[in-house]
Every structure is written in structure tokens, then in C-alpha cells.
Amino acid sequence: MDDRIPVYVGVALLGLHLPEARSLKQKRGSVRPLVERIRNRHRVLVIEAGHQDLHQRATLAICAISTDGRDVEARLQRVRTTVDESWPGFVLSWDVDVTPL
16 A cells, blocks of 8 residues: 655746846846745745846746645746736746646
């Protein structure tokens, strides 16, 4: 008998464009509040995963984990809604992958 509990991991890659950023300091000043807002509202892991050296681009990786795959998908969709409502720049991409472990 298999007593394993199902676990689902969802990862979203969020591509952002910051047309007004003229330096890495300005970029951090815009990206950091968004990262904190996502972490605090949705209790997910958020890291800057790409374009750290470009001042007008950012890629965030957002990770959620649950025993229910629908919960993971719904949580990541709420993250997307938060981004759409609060990000002043452009969302270039949003790719989600939910995987059972």
C-alpha cells in the first residue's frame, strides 16, 4: 500500500519590462515592492531569476506548493491578478507549469 501524500509544485516565470528604469537601483526600487507584495499576499516563494544585469528587464520565478493541484493553479492565478493590478510597467510573459511529485 502506498501511503504517499500527493504534492503539487507550481512554478510561474514572469517576464517584466521597466521602461522608466535608468539604473539597476531604479529597477530594484520597482521590483522589490512587487516581490514583497506577492510574498505577503500569496505566501509563495519569489526570486529574481533572470536579467539581473539589465535595468529595464526582470524575470521572476514564483513557486507554490500544495497537496491540491487546483489550489496551486488558483494561487498562481491570484498572483497574476496582483501583478496586473499593481505593476506599472509591462508584463512580457507569464508561463506556468504545475507538476505532481
